[in-house]
Amino acid sequence: MGFEALKKIKANHFAQVYLLLGTEVFLMKEVREAIITHALNEEEHDFNLSFYDMEEQSVDIAIEDAETLPFMGERRVVVISNPFFLTGEKNKSKVEHNMDRFLSYIQAAAPYTILVIQAPYEKLDERKKMVKQLKQEAELIVTKPLEERELKQWMKEKAEQYGAQLTDDAAEELLKVAGVNLSVLSQELSKMAMYIGASEQEISVEIVKKLAAKSMEHSVFELIEKMVQRKIDEALELFYELIRNNEEPIKLHALIANQFRLLYQVKDLSEQGYSQQKVAGLLRVHPYRVKLAAQQAGHYNREELMKMMEELAEADYLMKSGKIDKQLAMEMLLIKLAPL
Incomplete structure (x- = not known):
């Protein structure tokens, strides 16, 4: 995963367009939520945050929203999901998409809008002009299943978010017990951090064996x-x-x-x-x-x-x-x- 890109987001350094590509939907959601959390105040969500599903809505509407000035704030965040037209898939819906307008926007994105494109696919159709331009202009963050080293790094960072430290041995034990599903691991780490409280800062092997639900x-x-x-x-x-x-x-x-x-x-x-x-x-x-x-x-x-x-x-x-x-x-x- 793009850990460096995520660090930039948390430091409020944003790209104008993000392409989130991959099959690890939990990571994709994490990145999207990080962008929203750091780009907008909670009270701005009603006015400056929009979601569009490309299987149900036209990309034209999303682009029109992206081109609209933010209301009572500095930024607007527009999230596009299921952009099947970037893949080799046939159009399963009756929604028409204006690819020329989408391409024009990508080439000259509004400086006050963060456009997030969620593509939950293994790959895109590299033959398409739109895909080539998007990969050139957007910040690409690949959300594929993490390798063991990345997975353990993610677990430690997640534990820190919950106010605890995860030892190397405990990380290994938790993977054996709970498996590699990120949603499950996140829940388990949250539960363990709550259990040890402020008095103990470390999630140990013993804590994992005591609390982790076996898959x-x-x-x-x-x-x-x-x-x-x-x-x-x-x-x-x-x-x-x-x-x-x-x-x-x-x-x-x-x-x-x-x-x-x-x-x-x-x-x-x-x-x-x-x-x-x-x-x-x-x-x-x-x-x-x-x-x-x-x-x-x-x-x-x-x-x-x-x-x-x-x-x-x-x-x-x-x-x-x-x-x-x-x-x-x-x-x-x-x-x-x-x-x-």
């Missing part, structure tokens, strides 16, 4: 970790705990199968010489998940993982065909998988 994915990861370590009794206990929490055996089976499939794919690609970052891109999985999968996959060879997937497929058939009780099928599966 279903983490529970399954933990279960597989016990299987990797050949601790079948502890793996079964984790399974029974999930059942007591009313989790469906078929759902648990699907998550376990997905994880073992990931282990096989990561191992296969790694043995072909691909880096973890490249593997993450090929599998469309967050790099941190690939890192954890690589650690677990190291305990098996490809033949063992293939055998496990065959056992998983057999259990799936038995459960869905009603040939065996679902919980019993899962118990038998875990017992079979652990010694492999």
